[in-house]
Amino acid sequence: MATMAVKAWVVAMMLVVHCFDVGLGAGGDGLCLGSPDYGDALAKAILFFEGQRSGRLPANQRARWRSNSALADGRPENVNLTGGYYDAGDNVKFGFPMAFTVTLLSWSAIEYRGDVAAAGQLGNLRAAIHWGADFLLRAHTSPTTLYTQVGDGNADHGCWERPEDMDTPRTLYKITADSPGSEAAGEAAAALAAAYLVLKEDGDKAFASRLLAASKSLFELANNYRGSFQSSCPFYCSYSGFQDELLWASAWLYRATKDGKYLDFLRQNQGSSNPVNEFSWDNKQVGAQMLATQEYLKGRRELARYKANLDSFVCALMPDSGNTQIRTTRGGLLFTRDSVNMQYTTTAALVLSIYSKALQSWDVSDGVRCSAASFSPDQIASFAASQVDYILGSNPMGMSYMVGFGGAFPRRIHHRAASIPSIEVLSRRVPCNEGFSSWLPTSDPNPNVHVGAIVGGPDENDQFGDNRGDSAHSEPATYINAAFVGACAAAMGQSQKPASPTLSSY
Numbered sequence: 041m042a043t044m045a046v047k048a049w050v051v052a053m054m055l056v057v058h059c060f061d062v063g064l065g066a067g068g069d070g071l072c073l074g075s076p077d078y079g080d081a082l083a084k085a086i087l088f089f090e091g092q093r094s095g096r097l098p099a100n101q102r103a104r105w106r107s108n109s110a111l112a113d114g115r116p117e118n119v120n121l122t123g124g125y126y127d128a129g130d131n132v133k134f135g136f137p138m139a140f141t142v143t144l145l146s147w148s149a150i151e152y153r154g155d156v157a158a159a160g161q162l163g164n165l166r167a168a169i170h171w172g173a174d175f176l177l178r179a180h181t182s183p184t185t186l187y188t189q190v191g192d193g194n195a196d197h198g199c200w201e202r203p204e205d206m207d208t209p210r211t212l213y214k215i216t217a218d219s220p221g222s223e224a225a226g227e228a229a230a231a232l233a234a235a236y237l238v239l240k241e242d243g244d245k246a247f248a249s250r251l252l253a254a255s256k257s258l259f260e261l262a263n264n265y266r267g268s269f270q271s272s273c274p275f276y277c278s279y280s281g282f283q284d285e286l287l288w289a290s291a292w293l294y295r296a297t298k299d300g301k302y303l304d305f306l307r308q309n310q311g312s313s314n315p316v317n318e319f320s321w322d323n324k325q326v327g328a329q330m331l332a333t334q335e336y337l338k339g340r341r342e343l344a345r346y347k348a349n350l351d352s353f354v355c356a357l358m359p360d361s362g363n364t365q366i367r368t369t370r371g372g373l374l375f376t377r378d379s380v381n382m383q384y385t386t387t388a389a390l391v392l393s394i395y396s397k398a399l400q401s402w403d404v405s406d407g408v409r410c411s412a413a414s415f416s417p418d419q420i421a422s423f424a425a426s427q428v429d430y431i432l433g434s435n436p437m438g439m440s441y442m443v444g445f446g447g448a449f450p451r452r453i454h455h456r457a458a459s460i461p462s463i464e465v466l467s468r469r470v471p472c473n474e475g476f477s478s479w480l481p482t483s484d485p486n487p488n489v490h491v492g493a494i495v496g497g498p499d500e501n502d503q504f505g506d507n508r509g510d511s512a513h514s515e516p517a518t519y520i521n522a523a524f525v526g527a528c529a530a531a532m533g534q535s536q537k538p539a540s541p542t543l544s545s546y
Contacts, residue, residue: 076432078532079159081445085528086161088492088521089145089168091457094133094203095123105462105488109203113190113210121190121212124175128517129455131203132191135179136224136269136276137321139231141518142172143292144390146234147327148526151394155529165525166238173235173251176228180254184261188224189213193275200475202460207472213271220267223278226285227324229258233292252296259289280323283312288324291331303340306332310345315352317365318376319387321519326353330391330398337402350395355410357388358423362412371436371502372426379512382431382441382497386523389427393530396421425531431494431524436502443516444491451485452508454515458490459508480508494520 091103094110113133114121125141127134149156149165156162179187192211199208215221232255240248263286269278287309294302310332319326332346355363357374366388369375376384399407399417407416415423426434433440439448453459460470460479465487470479486508493516498504507514 075531075535076429076434076446078428078528078535081428081432081442082156082159082525082528082532083161083164084442084444084492085494085521085525086164086168086492088490088494088516089125089171089518091490091493092125092127092518093123093171094126094131103491105464106457107204107463109206110190110210114187114212116210117212119181119187119212120178121175121187123171123178124190125172125518126203126457127519129453129458129511129515130193130196131201131206131208131456132193132196132275133175133189134193134272134276135176135186135188136227136272136278137517137519138172139176139224139227140321140324141522142169142176142231143227143234143288143327144387144519144522145169145172145525146231146238147394148390148522148529149238150234151397152526152529152533155533156525159529159532166242169235169238170242170247173232173239176231177250177254180228180258183257184217184265185214186221186225186228186258186261187212187214188221188269189272193272199472200456200459200480201470201472202457202463202475204457204463205469205471215261215269215271217261217265219271220261220265221269221271222262222266222282223269223285223322224272225258225262226282226289229255229262229289230285230292230324231255232258233289233296236296255289255293255296259286259293262286262289276321278322280325283309284324284328287313287328288331291328291335294335295331303335306335306346307342310343313346313349315349315356317353317356318384319353319391320383326350326387326391329353330394333395334398337398337404351408351410354392354395354408354415354420357392358408358410358413358415358420360413361410361415363410369498369500369502371430373430373435373498373502374427375500378499380496380515380517380520382494383517383520383523385427385431385497386494386520386527389424389527390523390530392420392424393527393534396424397530421530421534424527425534428524428527428531431497435498437498437504439504441495441497441504443493443495444489450493450495450504450506450514452483452506452514453486453490453493453495454508454511455486455490455493458486458488458493461487482508490516492521494524496520 192209195208232251236251290302290305329346329350336343355361356365396417440446
């Protein structure tokens, strides 16, 4: 229909228009015409996780500017809580967002295994998943115990020091039957079920079996001892409640086990699945809706409400849908809020990509109908890819928001380990106050290039100051990259498809 042709043209041309608006044109430095090197971006996005590692680093560690750190984590309570990931530019291990990171990485590996393998990155992606899943597995020390945080967030944020020098309290936080946290337990259950699906083919059947057993146990902890998770406040407070994590975990456990009780949970609780316009470490409604919709498309028609709500999510994001709730900037970036906005951009791009793929797989050619327009699977995928392209340089600043990708990228990211010379270069200890006085405020580029790190991103006017002190825009986070991995793999696959007949005829 004519409307669909126009919509396809608008989505495809969006980036080209703004290239000329900012004077880049066809021969500019921004990656405006033609696709960026998605394979290189994918490799770097995965490499980023090695720079976030905590614990004793392996011999094949590629981010050589990092060294062993936090080797006594858990010792005050006689548990081994070494390993895992620092969530962002600080030195705390927050289990809630770490689990979300593992879930997203696993989802990316499941949906885009072929694309990731073609880029030569499947082994590295599995290693990133294994590193996080191993920590979550050890953090679940009993059927009713999950350690959710290592490190005092306030004390840590009061220091600027390398993790290798860290001397702030490594305070332990946990949830139990008496002090529940259904959000954290539910997300950990989802993460381990998703990781199981990826790692069960790795040859270590015993490890994979432990992941699945722990996932089932964590779901029982989350569901049987219901209560809201508060121990990470003020840094990772859950505002959306825990029902979304219960749905998310049950959806992953159904995919991993095909046990009808998890499908029953989804069916019986779909009334608590509401239309939302974001997907984040806090709110998993859209993720649960996506997994349930895949089951709907396979014939589980009793899950229709999930698909309806997922369609609402798509309409809330797509420009000119008649139901748009999340605006795009002049340069074409989905802009949810002016603080670490890229986390919402990358998760949206991931879900849109997966939904497009599902619609194509089940031959739902009419796609998603919104009040003012309809969007085909290809249009949805193209819009998702435009978000990846924006991050990689097709934007008014003409720069990549991924460190180490392209010629222009952030040089002063808000990241303690990256901003202080490696102990291989500066072997003496750099104490807390020296970090604040000498390394945080300097305008010099970071001495360590944290390759692959995607920062919080530009403001609503597509402007970025590359200021180390501006954590809302210059700090990377594991869950930004984790969602980008799948979105980037999808964009790579999309770029290799034949040109759309609708576009060529227009």
